[in-house]
Amino acid sequence: MIELPAAVHAMADRGPRWQSWVDELPKLLTRQLGEWNLVADGAPMWGHASVVQPVRNADGASAVLKVGFPDEESQHEHLALRRWGGDGAVRLLTADPHRHALLLERLHTRDLGDLWDIEACEVVAGLYDHLHVPALPQVRRLTDVVARATAELETLPRAAPVPRRLVEQALTLGRDLMTDPGTTGTLIHTDLHYANVLAADREPWLVIDPKPLNGDPHYELAPLLWNRWDELAGDIRGGVRRRFYALIEAAGFDEHRARSWVVVRMVHNAMWALTGAAPVDHDWLTTCIAVAKAVQD
Known part of the structure; x- marks a missing residue:
């Protein structure tokens, strides 16, 4: 199981839907790693409404697995990333929209x-x-x-x-x-x-x-x-x-x-x-x- 950072656990304080999502996150991340044949490669990171787990695939290539809170604003994130095709934006490698899960190229942390x-x-x-x-x-x-x-x-x-x-x-x-x-x-x-x-x-x-x-x-x-x-x-x-x-x-x-x-x-x-x-x-x-x-x- 993926160990969630304290900041992600704190998201549960935002309400019942957030609590449910945070409770399910370790299992969801673990299941997604298995289905996409990935291994964790470092500690999870997080945004306001997502968890980003650095990973490597079966060939050893680096990527990140992002799982987002299922809100209306981000439901079409995968469509936008696919449309941009890496031109000006992070490259989408694969997606499971029903789980709000994205496999993305790994970028640096400097913004x-x-x-x-x-x-x-x-x-x-x-x-x-x-x-x-x-x-x-x-x-x-x-x-x-x-x-x-x-x-x-x-x-x-x-x-x-x-x-x-x-x-x-x-x-x-x-x-x-x-x-x-x-x-x-x-x-x-x-x-x-x-x-x-x-x-x-x-x-x-x-x-x-x-x-x-x-x-x-x-x-x-x-x-x-x-x-x-x-x-x-x-x-x-x-x-x-x-x-x-x-x-x-x-x-x-x-x-x-x-x-x-x-x-x-x-x-x-x-x-x-x-x-x-x-x-x-x-x-x-x-x-x-x-x-x-x-x-x-």
Whole structure:
């Protein structure tokens, strides 16, 4: 049996479904190793919602076995990785979608956190061209996600601790973007931040861990603005704006469209922080509002 790290056991505290998943993980990992003729090759690693076990196959080649929590966001990860075929992203070797199990090429553990944030943003912008390919029919649509979030946002109490002008702005922009043909035509990663780009041997940097949607490439920017937040202390507005303009310039994005998506996405995040089952994370709420303001003030 695989011995799970303490951080993975701690995921069980998130609720009954997580508890059940964590309880089954050792058996699931062991079964997958056997079926794919793999042997463990080091201690397990983990992300927010997955376990990654370094392995070797029968020929001695290195890889990693990733088993993820069965959520809606990651259910089509294997489809996106297969579509990219290793171009700009980690290479998918095989998959068992029903078990949320993926066998992936092994990359290094070094991520873009080692680079100056503006340099890291430019690296990510350079990967967009590889990842932003025509939409896949099986993948969820960004318009559906935005429609659901917009309906929830319409019910947010006026007394909620989010500036009302931002709420109204996100509602208007969200409705406009939902009807725009450019909102569903492209396969996008949606969770492309510094820790989801790893150093590799065959390329300097490769993307991991997509939460794919058929959407608009401009939707991708926001995670690079809110991550590595502590580094912006003392000049949050200036730091966010430097990242924003570095991204749109390097990627050749439309500034107005990129700004619109950042505002919509950050207000949606603020709303979910207030309406979710978990206690309100006031630091995260403040971050959401600060990013939405910074890109447009």
